[in-house]
């Protein structure tokens with residue numbers, strides 16, 4: 248695998264050794280996924296997410312760290328971040344957008360998106376490439392970096408990138424989205440990457456002709472199960488209740504698919520398999536009512552039990568609720584710190600859709616513009632002010 252990564256790195260014109268290995272493996276996941284989605288003909292790509300047009304700051308240790316000053320820093324490159332970039336650029340804020348470890352966000356982990364207005368059907372990664380291109384075209388500076396530290400104690404705010412670059416910003420839009428949740432079993436941890444996955448589009452291809460299981464009952468679980476039937480001989484969907492929370496249209500497709508067998512009222516107890524080479528051979532599931540344990544032989548386990556907000560940067564500085572979602576003022580993206588706005592899945596425990604995230608990205612940019620017009624570059628001010636400085640967007 249590392250050899251493959253270095254091949255891609257070289258193809259993209261990125262010096263070997265520029266990223267930490269772990270970061271590189273994760274960083275390049277989206278294009279690898281993209282290639283895997285078109286294994287029968289490499290339809291689109293070599294359109295790498297990190298293209299020659301994406302600015303990659305020098306890695307710490309390579310040169311002296313840079314400091315970048317901006318009126319508006321957008322952290323995150325999902326629908327919320329890119330939409331904020333479009334609106335902020337058109338407001339002449341010359342925003343900098345830092346993409347993070349998953350350029351394009353969660354939609355790069357799926358295939359068909361059927362509810363993005365204007366497209367009856369669009370591939371998730373393609374939609375995100377278009378959003379990136381749109382943000383770039385109107386003037387957003389897009390940077391391939393990961394924010395590892397964010398100081399919101401005074402304006403201007405300071406963010407530090409994994410590259411060592413410091414981003415100094417008068418206002419910040421947080422659009423770091425959400426990440427897949429795991430069950431927390433020791434055996435799940437042991438086989439992660441060796442038969443246990445949270446991304447069918449990334450890893451489904453490796454299970455041709457095999458029996459696999461999907462855990463969960465939401466839209467993601469149902470979509471993953473449907474997608475996996477392209478490869479697997481059988482998919483067992485294991486859900487802890489007998490009612491799915493996925494959309495009706497998806498449930499109908501699931502029920503009609505002869506390769507999918509739902510298993511109701513069951514929870515994953517343990518993943519087991521071989522140690523050398525490490526690989527899954529089956530799972531044990533427990534009936535939620537009777538406690539009976541059943542053994543299911545399988546080669547792949549896809550965990551699709553929802554997503555949690557990616558709040559690591561701000562969980563100790565901003566108000567959060569409902570399991571870590573950033574609190575915003577009603578009908579607004581203002582957080583508990585003036586000048587800091589939050590948009591998308593990071594703040595949304597209810598809808599968590601691409602279109603609602605994009606909508607919030609728009610709101611955040613308009614509110615940031617109004618904020619900057621009101622306070623200007625009032626640097627060094629204590630930011631521990633109450634919510635509600637009266638931004639009224641109209």
Ligand code: FAD
Pocket residue numbers: 322323324325326327328345346347348349350351352353354356357359360361362363392393394395422423424425426467470557560590591592593599600601602604
């Ligand atoms: P995300 O898309 O989660 O993006 C977050 C961004 O923040 C990423 O770019 C990440 O790299 C960046 N980031 C995180 N931490 C940092 C950091 N420290 N520094 C810099 N950047 C950082 N919704 C629909 O409407 N229709 C669908 O069909 C649909 N299908 C889905 C299928 C799957 C498998 C999944 C998982 C979700 C699906 N969703 C769908 C939900 C949709 O993807 C999300 O609601 C949407 O992507 C949220 O957008 P976002 O911009 O808030 O964040």
Ligand code: NAP
Pocket residue numbers: 362430462463464465466467468470487488490491492514551552553554597598599600
């Ligand atoms: P979700 O809607 O929160 O569903 C999570 C599922 O996992 C639920 O069925 C839940 O069971 C189950 N679950 C949670 N914790 C569990 C545990 N510890 N053990 C066993 N099962 C567990 O999450 P999601 O499906 O990832 O969707 C997240 C958001 O993205 C949603 O808003 C969704 O609409 C959106 N999305 C949209 C699309 C689309 O529009 N096509 C596609 C994918 C995702 P219970 O039902 O019993 O709680």
